[in-house]
Every structure is written in structure tokens, then in C-alpha cells.
Amino acid sequence: MTVGRGNVVALSTSPSPGAIEPTQVTPAPSPLRLALRKTVEAMGRPATELIDEIGQLGLFCLDVLFWLPRRPFRWGQLARHLRDIGFGSLFIVALTGVFTGLAFGFQSLQGFRRFGAEALVGPTTMLGLVRELGPVLTGLMVAGRSGSGMATELGTMRVTEQIDALSTMAVEPVQYLVVPRAIAATLMMPFLTVVFCAAGYGGCYLMAVLREGVDPGVFLYETWQALDPDDFYEGWIKGAVFGLQIALIASWQGFRASGGARGVGEAATRTVVIANVCILVSTYLLAEILDPLIHSWIRFDALGK
């Protein structure tokens, strides 16, 4: 066969050169089908993205767990974060504690007066603070202050390649940056919860005793009588769990920040939103888990004695 310049020759792999293969035309999908497909995709996308995010956070937590027991331990970094998270948040936590106690005491008094049970203001407020309000509101405060700060610092380090620089110097970023923050937040949150509860109880005392005239002896005695040690355990454990949650979420958001100042800002915002939602969801779940656990342990302990 001679092929002249400019001719187009089609090469076929069909068994018989003379046969003409039927042309397969795929019918165009109908507009209704397209619209349906788009709707299903739009509904499914957030769900797949959520699963993806949870998976990434899970892998990040495993990474933290992997580097947690490995040397070198960053004592200097740990001390810095203990100071930043603990003492840095002390004033704001104490302030919110006092005003929460004042408000709680004021509203409780209005209710208890109807039954002539003003003496129960102290124990009710303290019980609410140590078991629920203390760790939750402290967590929300620390997420807003320290969590957003962590996300901003780590996000800036990410977008300015400082985290990559650590890796190139054979320093593991998760070990150097995340592990000390996670330990510090876990240790400091129970301490801050105690500060919040003490400040809240002080606020309630001011409201009930100094303003509303409840007898101070009755106020303190009723509180002493009503509270058990296990009420405190639950609050401390919750505080520690919330601290760990805040540190991990903030570090994860900071590590995946991209796109300059805007990306860093978004990381900080997402940290506060996700951490607050996690605290509020997990406080209920922890109450369901911890309450029977602590009570069964105390019963077991009493039986042993």
C-alpha cells in the first residue's frame, strides 16, 4: 500500500479488514438523572469529608501516641506550656468562676426560697460546679484562650515552613511541638478546674451569705455534709480529658494549616469550634461512663475495708 503525503491512514485491529464495526454511542444522561446525581453527591460529600477528617485526626493521635514515650523528653518545652496553659489562663478562669458562682447562687436562691430551703444553695452550687460546670466552662475558656493560641502558633510555623525545618534538622515535629502541649494541657486542666470551682464557690458565698443573708455556718456545713470525694474525681478526670482534647485538636488544626494568614486564622477558628463541640458532647458521654465506674469502685473499696 502506498501512502501519499497528506493522506490519513486509520489502523484497525478488527479481524476482517473489510468488516465495519458498529459504532457504540453512549446515550447522554437525562437532566433529571444528572440533577439527582448532583443532589446525592452534594448530600454525601459532607459525610465523606467528615469521615476523612475523623480518620486524619485518628492518625494524628496515633502519631502523638507513638512519639509520647520516646526520648528525648522535652522538659523545657513542657515547663513552658505548663506555664502558658496553667498560669496564663489562671486569671480568666478565676474571673469566669466567680461570676458563674454569683449567677448560679443568685438563681438557685430564687428557686430554693419558694420551698424555704436556702441552706441548700451552697451544696447545690458546689455539686454543679465540681461535677459539670467547672470542667466544662474551664474547658471552653482554655479552648478559647490556649487552644486558639496553640493553633495560631503551630499554623504560623506550618505556613512559614518552620515545622518542615524541624524535620530537616532530624527533630520530630510531633515529639517536639505536640507531645509537650498535650501533656501540659492534660495536667493543667484539673488544676484550673479546681481554681474555677473554688472561685465559683467563693462567688456563691458572696451572693448567698453577704448579700442575701444566708447563715455562713449553715452554708458551709451543708456543703461539707452533701459532698463526696467521688464528686471531685469526676470533675478532675473530665478536666484532664478536655485538656487532652483541646491540645490534640489545636495541634492537628495548626499542623494542617495552609494558605498564609487566612489559613492560620481559619485553623484557630476551627479549633475553638471543634474543641467546644467536643467538650459539650463528651461531658455527657463521660458522665454516663464515669459515674457508674467511680461509684462501683467506691463500693468495692468500702467492701474491702
Next chain:
Amino acid sequence: MTTQVVKPPETARTGDHPPLAGPDFALRVVDLKKRFGARQVIKGMSVDVPRGSILVILGGSGMGKSVLMKHMIGLLKPDAGAVIVDGQDITRLKPLELKQTRGKFGMVFQNGALFDSMSNWENVAFPLREHRKDLKGAALDARVRELFKVFSLDPDAIGPRSPSEVSGGQRKRVALARAVALEPQIVLYDEPTTGLDPITTDQVDEMILAAKHKLGVTSIVISHDIASAFKIADDIIFVYDGEIVCRGLKSAMLASEHPFVQRFFATWKEKNV
């Protein structure tokens, strides 16, 4: 039916420099591929870097140069291919092994990537504190001062200040001092002369050459600076759309028939040739 395998062209050194002797490679990249989402960022790159040489990576923005460099030091995992450092494929190393291998590298980032929570002195001292436990107190201070002086920095004036309080050129030199503090075998530079004045650019070029000649360091440099590239390179690769489209030295680059390479060098040619 026969399948024709298209081999990449031989990387002949159309050189203005003599070819580097011996097959002793500090780093080899073998058929590297990487995809981010739907986009194939690296489409099968292979490159060998002989020990003690300077490889310059040229190319437009967003063509895959920095991604290639991040693979070279193990900051990214490829979808396929290998990065061989001292006979070891670093893409298959476990986290702890990779951490040890990174001790062979130093890297200078585009904007320095100095830790802004530390002073310049602390930045240079950081890798020494991490990996040279024998250096403490006066010995550490002496070593940091020595590094400052190597890169023409006044340790008393620049050292105590934070990275944001010094000029861009000084910041880059502090980053260089930090990168070579542990005397690495391989130093990677991500656009080391971008944004610098011609005098400082020349100083940085001289420092890269000095690291090669005095310390035997292998250097891999990403650059947009054509004059710098021609001055320091033992080998140049031109990256376009995730592929190496041209390799060689000045004459190979200027003689390339690839349209993007021609456009890249057009302005420089007009001024210099």
C-alpha cells in the same frame, strides 16, 4: 503488536565544565511520581547527584521543583519511585530510621524558616543543642560564633536579635549557618537568592561554592536566578509540568528546543548573549 519503550534521553553533559569523575552518587532519584488529588505533580523524574557536586533545579513556579526537593529529604512520600541516599531508599524507611537519615541533610528554605520564638543565636545553636550534646556553654558559643563569622555575620550585633529584626539577606545567611551547623553531607537550598540584592546574591553563591570546595558538601539548589545557576552549577535540570525537559549546562539550556525553556531563557539571552 510490539510495544515501544521510550527511554529518557541520555543526560549528556554538554559541558562548560568537565564531567565529574566516578559513579559515587550522594543522592539518586529514580522514576519518582507524585499526585496531589487529581493533579499529577511529578510524572516520573529521575536524576543522579554525584557526591560533592552542585545540582541546580530550574523551572517556572508551580512546576514541581519544591515537591521534588521535599521528596529528596523525605518530607513527602512518593506514590511511586525511589530516593536513594548512600545506597538506602529513604522512601521506605520507618519514622525513626528516617529521622536518623535526615542528619545527613541540611536545608535552607525560601524565607529562611527561622524559628521566630528564638533569637538568631539560638536558631544557629538549635541543631547543635539537639545533636551535639558534647557542645555546651563556652564551646557551644564558640561554635555558633564561628558559624556566624563564616557567613559574614557579626555574632554580637545579629545574634541576640530575633529573625524579624534583621534584613532579608542577614536572615538568609543565618539560615545558611543553621543548615551547615552539623556539617551535613547534602545541603538543599530552596531559592536561596530570591529577593536579595545583587551583592548579597553573589555572596550566597560564593558560600555555596565555598561549602563545596572547602567542606565537600553536595548541594542541590532550586533557583530562578539564571546567572547564579550558570555560575555555581555542575549540572542543571529544567523542570516543566512535573518532568525534566532539559538537562546539562549553559549550552544545553540555551540550545534547548522546548518552547518553555526557550521562553525562560529568552530575556536572559537578549541581555547576555
